[in-house]
Amino acid sequence: MNLNAIVGVSARGVNATLHVPGGQTLALLGPNGSGKTTVIEALAGLTSPDSGRATLGDAILFARDGERMQVTEPRRRGVALVTQDASLFPHLSVLDNVAFPARARGASKSRSRAVAHDWLVRAGAEDLSARRPRSLSGGEARKVAVARALASEPRLILLDEPFASLDVDAAVALRSLLREVLVGRTVVLSTHDGLDAIDLATSVAVLDRGEVVEHGPTAATFERPRTAFTAAMAGLVWVSGVWAKVTQNDGALVVADGQRLEASGPGIGAGLRAAVALDPRCVKLVPAETASAIRDTVRALEPRGDGTLRVRGSVLWADVSIAEVARLLPQVGAPVSFWIAPKPNAFGLND
Amino acid sequence: MTRLPRWLIAVAIVAAAFAVLPLFGLASRANWSEMPSQLASADARTALWLSMRTATASTVLCLVLGVPLGFAVAALRGATRAVLRAVLLAPLVLPPVVSGLGLLYAFGRRGLLGETLEAAGIPVAFTTAAVVLAQAFVAMPFMVISVEAALAARDGRLEAIAATLGAGRSRIFAAVTLPGIGIAVAMGAVLAFARSLGEFGATLTFAGSLEGVTRTAPLQIYLARESDPQAAVALGLVLVALAIVIVAAAARPGRRVVQ
Numbered sequence: 254m255n256l257n258a259i260v261g262v263s264a265r266g267v268n269a270t271l272h273v274p275g276g277q278t279l280a281l282l283g284p285n286g287s288g289k290t291t292v293i294e295a296l297a298g299l300t301s302p303d304s305g306r307a308t309l310g311d312a313i314l315f316a317r318d319g320e321r322m323q324v325t326e327p328r329r330r331g332v333a334l335v336t337q338d339a340s341l342f343p344h345l346s347v348l349d350n351v352a353f354p355a356r357a358r359g360a361s362k363s364r365s366r367a368v369a370h371d372w373l374v375r376a377g378a379e380d381l382s383a384r385r386p387r388s389l390s391g392g393e394a395r396k397v398a399v400a401r402a403l404a405s406e407p408r409l410i411l412l413d414e415p416f417a418s419l420d421v422d423a424a425v426a427l428r429s430l431l432r433e434v435l436v437g438r439t440v441v442l443s444t445h446d447g448l449d450a451i452d453l454a455t456s457v458a459v460l461d462r463g464e465v466v467e468h469g470p471t472a473a474t475f476e477r478p479r480t481a482f483t484a485a486m487a488g489l490v491w492v493s494g495v496w497a498k499v500t501q502n503d504g505a506l507v508v509a510d511g512q513r514l515e516a517s518g519p520g521i522g523a524g525l526r527a528a529v530a531l532d533p534r535c536v537k538l539v540p541a542e543t544a545s546a547i548r549d550t551v552r553a554l555e556p557r558g559d560g561t562l563r564v565r566g567s568v569l570w571a572d573v574s575i576a577e578v579a580r581l582l583p584q585v586g587a588p589v590s591f592w593i594a595p596k597p598n599a600f601g602l603n604d
Numbered sequence: 605m606t607r608l609p610r611w612l613i614a615v616a617i618v619a620a621a622f623a624v625l626p627l628f629g630l631a632s633r634a635n636w637s638e639m640p641s642q643l644a645s646a647d648a649r650t651a652l653w654l655s656m657r658t659a660t661a662s663t664v665l666c667l668v669l670g671v672p673l674g675f676a677v678a679a680l681r682g683a684t685r686a687v688l689r690a691v692l693l694a695p696l697v698l699p700p701v702v703s704g705l706g707l708l709y710a711f712g713r714r715g716l717l718g719e720t721l722e723a724a725g726i727p728v729a730f731t732t733a734a735v736v737l738a739q740a741f742v743a744m745p746f747m748v749i750s751v752e753a754a755l756a757a758r759d760g761r762l763e764a765i766a767a768t769l770g771a772g773r774s775r776i777f778a779a780v781t782l783p784g785i786g787i788a789v790a791m792g793a794v795l796a797f798a799r800s801l802g803e804f805g806a807t808l809t810f811a812g813s814l815e816g817v818t819r820t821a822p823l824q825i826y827l828a829r830e831s832d833p834q835a836a837v838a839l840g841l842v843l844v845a846l847a848i849v850i851v852a853a854a855a856r857p858g859r860r861v862v863q
Contacts, residue, residue, distance in 0.1 A: 299764045327767040340765040344783040353779070357771035405769045 298327030392423025674751025704809025750792030
């Protein structure tokens with residue numbers, strides 16, 4: 254059941270194009286305010302798009318039809334949504350929440366509850382059966398919401414920031430549940446964390462201010478991010494420039510100020526645009542006078558939670574330990590040199 | 605909480621005295637030792653029993669009609685809503701005798717619908733049914749307001765989620781929205797019951813004061829206030845006690861909402 258969607262919600266500046274092959278998971282990756290929730294809600298039918306077209310298999314979810322939008326009612330879409338707040342029905346027990354979809358399709362009370370029980374068992378939440386949503390923790394509520402979504406036998410499952418505001422243990426538990434139950438299903442999950450994408454999604458769509466700036470298989474997209482934005486989402490240091498070919502396999506990336514960043518780049522044509530994406534651990538801060546280092550100017554100093562300082566230059570950035578900060582005393586506006594080891598791999602941006 | 609100014613507390617004490625003094629006034633005239641026998645009299649028992657039956661029927665009518673009306677009003681927007689609201693809630697502030705007149709000219713023997721009803725063999729005016737209609741007419745706005753306010757406080761998100769799970773409109777109404785505003789409906793029902801129990805003017809105008817048929821407790825009290833003031837006071841104190849119980853009951857679910 255392939256999902257093909259162009260979601261246009263002009264009021265929120267969203268115009269996003271997505272494709273999810275049937276049975277696979279797409280991570281919709283972007284920071285807060287990038288339009289993830291709008292895209293998800295438009296697919297579910299909670300928000301009305303004013304342009305675009307979305308199909309799930311042969312069925313149309315919505316489509317621009319001349320002057321008006323043709324919109325399929327949410328209840329006929331077969332699209333289940335797990336929201337950040339779980340949206341459980343507060344007056345129903347956990348069991349009856351999960352029984353709701355079967356009841357809505359006209360199954361008897363006892364039959365629906367039997368089905369619901371099975372889903373709760375699969376979600377590892379059968380001990381919550383008799384509880385009220387009010388008494389659940391965030392992680393428990395989201396587990397129940399996942400079970401309820403699955404119980405609706407959806408053709409597409411939407412998960413809006415499934416791990417947002419969960420503590421570590423709850424996130425781990427939910428992650429292993431999702432890994433198990435989402436296999437073989439068509440899923441879109443939104444997240445601001447590249448790790449969720451790597452962990453759960455076969456492909457990723459990077460959303461920046463309402464538009465998909467990058468869309469491809471997860472691993473390849475993160476190894477070779479084509480935009481600084483994607484690299485930032487993946488936590489990588491990213492530099493782009495023009496490829497100066499030296500041998501068939503080696504050369505240098507010529508960055509904006511003319512400096513050369515040595516790299517391997519088999520098959521990249523001379524003079525074409527190329528980039529490197531570096532693990533931050535490969536970038537070191539060295540004394541300013543060090544030969545063949547990349548010279549830069551400190552633009553910002555950002556303390557990290559983990560006891561390191563992120564030193565941002567115009568071209569590169571590095572996470573520096575407190576000991577090194579004490580040794581090199583980087584200051585905003587002062588010159589700084591970055592050292593990259595080992596030699597990075599460049600990739601072309603033009604193909 | 606910040607300390608209140610002294611003058612405000614002084615005014616509040618005067619106000620509380622104003623609210624409570626009439627109750628003491630009633631109690632001061634009560635003949636406590638004869639109260640049981642006064643309440644056991646045929647007149648008092650008949651009137652009380654009629655009041656309970658009609659107020660219950662009126663509350664059911666308010667539930668059946670007022671809840672859908674509250675939903676419909678809440679679904680409207682703009683000027684239509686404002687106008688309709690004003691008209692529908694008017695009985696709340698209308699002099700009850702005017703309500704009674706209106707009912708008479710609508711459902712009475714010579715009223716707009718009266719002849720049709722008469723022809724169909726359903727005479728309304730001056731029957732127990734008229735008492736119920738009079739009570740429901742003045743009490744229904746409480747239900748409409750309660751439902752409408754509760755709906756306005758909902759964002760419709762749970763309803764939208766229910767739709768994605770395959771539920772149709774009726775199921776969403778019955779299984780999601782209605783339970784979601786259950787406390788407000790209960791509150792509306794309690795207030796409607798209380799208002800029905802105390803209804804006097806519209807009942808007298810539209811239904812008359814026939815013993816055992818339309819003479820509810822308030823009418824009985826009015827009738828007895830000169831001939832047998834002690835009996836009137838006894839019956840009055842029963843209504844006071846009922847009112848306090850009802851208000852206390854209405855406050856309970858309120859606390860649950862806060863929690």
